[in-house]
Amino acid sequence: MSDQESDSGKLALDKLNRALRTLSAASASIIHGVAEEPMVEDVCRILVEIGGYRLAWVGLADDRDSSLLLQAGQHFRGRRSREQVRTDVRIDGWGSACELISRAVRLGRFVVLRRGGEDRWSQACSRLPRDADYGSALALPLKHGALTLGALALYATGVEAFDEDEIQLLSDLVGNLSHGIVALRDARRRSAAELALGQEQQFLQAVIDGVADPTLVISVDYDILLMNNAARQERAGGAPPRPGAKCHEVLSGCDGPCGEEGKICPLREVQRTGKAARVEHRQVGMDGRVRIFELQASPLWQADGSLRGIIQTARDITERLRVEETLRENQNRLDYLAHHDPLTNLPNRLRFNTRLQHAMGRARETRRQVALLFLDLDRFKNINDSLGHELGDQVLREVAGRLRTCLRASDTVARLGGDEFVVILEGIEDLNAVALVARNILRNLSRPFQVGPHDLYVTSSIGISLFPGDAQSVEGLMKHADVAMYRAKEEGRNNYQFYRPDMHVRTPEMLIMESNLRRAMSENQLQLYYQPQYDLASRQLIGLEALVRWKHPVHGMISPADFIPLAEDTGLIVPLGQWVMKTACAQAKAWQEQGYAPVRVAVNISAREFRQLDFIDHLDAILSETGLDPHWLELEITESIAMQNFDETIMTLTDLKIRGVHLAIDDFGTGYCSLGYLKRFPISKLKIDQSFVRDINRDSNDAAIATSIIALGRSMHMEVIAEGVEREDQAQLLLAKGCHQAQGFLFSPAVPAEQVVSFFSRAQEKTRGARVIPLPRISAP
Numbered sequence: 001m002s003d004q005e006s007d008s009g010k011l012a013l014d015k016l017n018r019a020l021r022t023l024s025a026a027s028a029s030i031i032h033g034v035a036e037e038p039m040v041e042d043v044c045r046i047l048v049e050i051g052g053y054r055l056a057w058v059g060l061a062d063d064r065d066s067s068l069l070l071q072a073g074q075h076f077r078g079r080r081s082r083e084q085v086r087t088d089v090r091i092d093g094w095g096s097a098c099e100l101i102s103r104a105v106r107l108g109r110f111v112v113l114r115r116g117g118e119d120r121w122s123q124a125c126s127r128l129p130r131d132a133d134y135g136s137a138l139a140l141p142l143k144h145g146a147l148t149l150g151a152l153a154l155y156a157t158g159v160e161a162f163d164e165d166e167i168q169l170l171s172d173l174v175g176n177l178s179h180g181i182v183a184l185r186d187a188r189r190r191s192a193a194e195l196a197l198g199q200e201q202q203f204l205q206a207v208i209d210g211v212a213d214p215t216l217v218i219s220v221d222y223d224i225l226l227m228n229n230a231a232r233q234e235r236a237g238g239a240p241p242r243p244g245a246k247c248h249e250v251l252s253g254c255d256g257p258c259g260e261e262g263k264i265c266p267l268r269e270v271q272r273t274g275k276a277a278r279v280e281h282r283q284v285g286m287d288g289r290v291r292i293f294e295l296q297a298s299p300l301w302q303a304d305g306s307l308r309g310i311i312q313t314a315r316d317i318t319e320r321l322r323v324e325e326t327l328r329e330n331q332n333r334l335d336y337l338a339h340h341d342p343l344t345n346l347p348n349r350l351r352f353n354t355r356l357q358h359a360m361g362r363a364r365e366t367r368r369q370v371a372l373l374f375l376d377l378d379r380f381k382n383i384n385d386s387l388g389h390e391l392g393d394q395v396l397r398e399v400a401g402r403l404r405t406c407l408r409a410s411d412t413v414a415r416l417g418g419d420e421f422v423v424i425l426e427g428i429e430d431l432n433a434v435a436l437v438a439r440n441i442l443r444n445l446s447r448p449f450q451v452g453p454h455d456l457y458v459t460s461s462i463g464i465s466l467f468p469g470d471a472q473s474v475e476g477l478m479k480h481a482d483v484a485m486y487r488a489k490e491e492g493r494n495n496y497q498f499y500r501p502d503m504h505v506r507t508p509e510m511l512i513m514e515s516n517l518r519r520a521m522s523e524n525q526l527q528l529y530y531q532p533q534y535d536l537a538s539r540q541l542i543g544l545e546a547l548v549r550w551k552h553p554v555h556g557m558i559s560p561a562d563f564i565p566l567a568e569d570t571g572l573i574v575p576l577g578q579w580v581m582k583t584a585c586a587q588a589k590a591w592q593e594q595g596y597a598p599v600r601v602a603v604n605i606s607a608r609e610f611r612q613l614d615f616i617d618h619l620d621a622i623l624s625e626t627g628l629d630p631h632w633l634e635l636e637i638t639e640s641i642a643m644q645n646f647d648e649t650i651m652t653l654t655d656l657k658i659r660g661v662h663l664a665i666d667d668f669g670t671g672y673c674s675l676g677y678l679k680r681f682p683i684s685k686l687k688i689d690q691s692f693v694r695d696i697n698r699d700s701n702d703a704a705i706a707t708s709i710i711a712l713g714r715s716m717h718m719e720v721i722a723e724g725v726e727r728e729d730q731a732q733l734l735l736a737k738g739c740h741q742a743q744g745f746l747f748s749p750a751v752p753a754e755q756v757v758s759f760f761s762r763a764q765e766k767t768r769g770a771r772v773i774p775l776p777r778i779s780a781p
């Protein structure tokens with residue numbers, strides 16, 4: 001081998017070694033590269049410093065507009081340029097500066113140019129430093145699959161640089177560099193996507209954190225995808241859920257999805273129905289308190305229509321449920337009070353009426369009979385009068401208890417008021433069964449009642465009417481059972497009677513009483529007493545109630561409670577009522593003419609009187625005859641009068657109102673006045689029945705009813721007066737509850753007209769100074 005040959009072999013070996021070192025260093029740089037620009041720059045540096053090229057640069061295509069950005073590192077031997085040339089050289093055009101690279105990119109293969117051998121050489125070198133000694137240049141396209149990323153340009157001193165082997169090695173290097181660039185770009189895109197995802201996540205988190213109710217986004221696998229701040233506070237003390245946490249673990253502390261113990265899984269509900277779902281869950285909070293949550297789950301659909309999961313909001317409804325429960329209890333309690341007798345807890349008249357209606361309906365279907373037993377305690381008034389109402393009440397409670405024991409659970413026993421009870425027996429085929437029950441009741445009630453220190457003997461009388469035989473309506477059955485009950489009393493009490501039509505024929509006793517009453521009216525045995533009514537706060541006289549008295553020459557004073565019902569039955573109530581009205585009006589006018597300050601006089605009107613077609617005509621005649629201004633007359637009707645024949649009643653009441661007559665509802669609370677009707681009546685006053693006043697300080701039911709009546713009166717702009725006020729504590733409590741008027745023994749019983757002037761005098765004293773009223777003391781008629 002000649003020296004020349006040996007030198008050229010050594011040179012070739014050096015060249016190969018250098019090329020391999022270059023490839024190895026460039027590969028290491030590519031593998032460890034973390035960012036595209038420094039990596040490309042480093043590869044250029046290696047090509048110059050290790051590879052021995054005069055210059056290396058990379059031009060990268062901008063895939064946005066197919067222009068070429070010469071943005072990566074240029075390297076010159078001995079110095080380094082950080083310049084980035086951004087040029088608008090089109091890949092398919094030929095610009096001055098990037099000739100070489102543009103061409104390699106456009107052709108998609110390497111391009112070699114040599115000084116003198118190629119007419120474009122000067123253009124390819126036009127942007128290079130002028131002092132450089134270039135002999136040849138090579139451009140290799142950076143390709144990744146079908147995509148051309150740009151090209152690497154190398155400049156060397158010799159004209160014959162870049163032989164085939166070298167180009168091959170450099171092609172491998174460029175291939176690695178392309179991979180490196182693509183890998184870094186992918187990584188950059190990935191991290192940008194991850195960043196965007198993170199920001200999106202943060203945005204969503206901020207959105208649901210803004211929701212006040214605990215809110216979760218749950219996947220179909222029960223994973224918690226999002227949980228808002230309120231939910232974290234509620235379930236995890238503010239901590240975020242651990243990754244992969246399941247909703248049932250966090251919300252209920254359960255291993256498996258909800259479904260047991262009546263807890264419906266909201267996710268499954270949404271999956272089952274494909275719609276939003278609402279369920280209630282009982283959960284123990286972080287503080288150990290049991291709370292009820294209303295969970296509202298809305299489906300979270302994906303673009304392909306499949307269910308991604310649910311958005312679940314929870315609302316603590318513990319307090320709302322508690323309030324609802326209290327309201328329900330209050331409503332039940334009010335319903336109960338409206339349908340039950342507070343003293344005995346038996347159904348009251350209202351409930352009894354409904355039950356009887358239903359029983360009649362069932363009897364029509366089953367073709368069986370209904371028996372109505374009307375029961376009245378014999379001489380119960382004596383117990384009340386001699387031992388007091390409290391013991392009387394105890395007896396009534398005990399009677400209620402005993403009645404219940406005599407009946408089947410399906411039978412009804414109710415208290416109508418006072419000492420009157422009714423029993424409904426259904427499914428009757430044989431009247432003997434009814435008689436058996438009646439006998440059983442009589443036997444049970446005739447056993448002594450142990451009340452306080454007393455052994456009381458109470459008997460009762462029972463009248464029985466049958467549906468459908470005796471009557472087809474509640475009123476008819478009641479009326480006939482009542483007639484039969486009176487017959488039982490006449491038969492010596494403590495017995496029962498089935499109704500018979502001939503019972504309407506008056507008994508000799510009744511006929512005697514009737515003729516006595518007629519005589520009483522013609523012989524002036526009747527007298528009007530007046531009970532004063534007072535303003536509770538000022539204790540000023542505001543009215544007088546006229547109450548009739550019968551002074552029998554032999555039997556003495558007979559209570560109106562005993563003869564008014566008879567007068568109603570016989571029709572005598574009509575002339576009696578006219579006498580009362582005329583006397584009361586004349587008396588009121590007389591007092592006014594005597595110079596006493598006028599007060600309103602109240603007169604009781606019974607149902608039969610009120611229903612007389614000429615009732616208003618008679619009233620007009622009395623008013624014109626006596627000259628009393630109708631404003632000073634008040635008519636008291638009972639709830640039951642008001643509730644019968646609504647249309648007629650409202651016409652009569654309106655006629656009265658037009659005349660200026662005041663209207664009051666007596667014994668309010670004992671009947672079943674519909675509020676709907678009440679508000680349509682032109683009534684100005686409600687009288688709280690004395691049965692609610694008696695124990696108003698002791699019995700919470702009485703107090704509740706009195707309070708309701710006062711509130712009702714106030715809401716309907718009516719006056720409210722309490723009757724039967726016997727003690728100062730009752731008066732004080734009524735005043736405190738907002739009832740401003742009262743009458744009762746606390747102030748005075750009903751007294752004859754002559755004594756009434758003493759009330760006027762006292763009223764006069766109280767108002768002295770305010771108003772001077774002349775008092776020509778003329779004696780009362």
Ligand SMILES: Nc1nc2c(ncn2[C@@H]2O[C@@H]3COP(=O)(O)O[C@H]4[C@@H](O)[C@H](n5cnc6c(=O)[nH]c(N)nc65)O[C@@H]4COP(=O)(O)O[C@H]3[C@H]2O)c(=O)[nH]1
Nearest residue numbers: 547548560561564580604605606724725726743744745746
């Ligand atoms: N325990 C107690 N009782 C008190 C007290 N203050 C007043 N009373 C009594 O309570 C009754 C109130 O009259 P009422 O509810 O209209 O009840 C009256 C009314 O429904 C009827 N009545 C009386 N006079 C007439 C009348 O002229 N016409 C009509 N249709 N009915 C009348 O007879 C019922 C009974 O009348 P009276 O025996 O006079 O009984 C009166 C009165 O004396 C009190 O503090 N304690």
